[in-house]
Amino acid sequence: MPFPKLFTDNNGGILTPYINQECNELKNYLKLEGYEAAKKALAMPAEQVIDEVTRSNLRGLGGAGFPAGRKWSFIPKDSPKPKYLVINADESEPGTCKDKYVILGAAHVLLEGIIIAARAINAHTCYIYIRGEYVEPAQIMQSAIDEAYEAKILGKNVLGTDYALDVYIHRGAGAYICGEETALLESLEGKRGWPRMKPPFPAIEGLFRSPTIVNNVETIAYVPMIMNKGWEWFAKLGTERNGGYRFYSISGHVNRPGVYELPVGTTLRTMLYDYAGGIRGGKKLKAVIPGGSSSPPLRPEEIDVKMDFDSLAAIGSMLGSAGIIAMDEDTCLLDMLMVTTRFYHHESCGQCTPCREGTGWMDKILNRMLRGGGRLEDVNNMPDIANGIMGNTICPLGDAAAMPVLGYFKKFREEFESHAKTGKCHTGEFTSWKPAGKG
């Protein structure tokens, strides 16, 4: 994998310097005070570590945004069972491509975060669940783990203490649903990735029926800096309830697609126009997805929104995994919704009827509309089907499939109506298969 380019603001970001100085190698990380934060954490009571992270307002960066420190505090202290830490490196929400930057460039930062988090919840085993396609990132992660064992940073006596910690990589095998935390646990146990009913939540009964914390790669990678510089520093960088910086993946019709580490709360306009260089070919923006393909799209007049969990929720979308996808004025939104719905249909585990059937129907209808066979009732039926899925399934994949449908039909209804009425794509001459905006 070619070493990726990472962009940030004038202050240089938080993780970016480590990535740019190749902290996937131990010698480089040690030059930058590597593992000092872990030493500090190992000398503190676990509650104090949790408290530090809670106050920093670090939110889970895998999609749901649950406060990281609070999640850790749910682990029962008196349970005699082993506790597990699981790192979610499944990275599969379309539009999102950030966690590989941490692994490729800063695997040791992630390992240090793992030591701190494990210690906070008293786990002695950690599994890193990496998507199966990430062969090279898995190799790089493994060599960082090997270096850490060699240097006695991992193993029986972590950094010279009597704390024991083993870290193993577990490779996925090509299933988006395995990013959902309970499906991930099933997959780790050697089964199909079928989500479990909650409760019990993993913190009470997770991997091998033991208390388990599942955290995203990026979430854990910010932990060492929080321990080093203190919670106030991190909290101050972000917005009121959402601390720090985070990675924004920007793709689609922009001049400079890439992954950007920026302060939480930077506006979407700034990201698209100042950082990502605006829309390709000087074209106008037509729609933008702010948080991975499951988040409802925004219209161009909405892009002054601050990119944090609360601000996006307030305007009916979501920040999710911060995968921004920009679409120019020539894009057929029906086509983009079809591609999105096809994805969720393909990736549904098939366990719940509304998700399995609903995603299939929506995919079929959108395909028919796209081929010129749209009917006016489709414009109402599609949101009806989506509403029938919302909230009626075991896991949030059903909602993830329904939300974009509801969003596109609400914000761009006229485009779907015109497809249904005329059997033609609004963008020009009708072809049975209008290709997406040309690259």
Next chain:
Amino acid sequence: MSLKLSSQSMQRVKEVMTHYPNKQAALLPILHIVQEEMGYVPEELEADIAEIVEVPVVKVREVLSFYTLFNRRPVGKYHIQMCHTISCTLCGHRDLLKYIKQKLGIDVGQTTPDGKYTLSVVECLAACETAPMMQINDKYYGNLTPQRIDEIFAGLT
């Protein structure tokens, strides 16, 4: 253990089983090891694998068919997997797919008669910032253009 693999692979199987508190959890890693050695997971090995991880054969089959990365049949020497999800579609994936189909003379899901190439389309590979992109065996290739595709293919021996 009656699984017929090279001694090196068997060593890896033994090692990976020490990573988990029970045997079944080693199923995915073992399937990866088998596929790395054979290129796919042959049906004849399913029973042996099931025995090692102590689950019924049907569970092994269930897992094999659930995960798209496991091949149950041989694929070409080079398995080309083009991403057809949203960012890659926006950046012109369809034209490039057409180009590759013409170049290889095969359709999606087919293997060239000489067994060299298999062509597939896959869902988002998390390299959307380099869209349009594809994966060939273990490697990612991004920012594709017809010219770049020619160069990449010329490098495959």
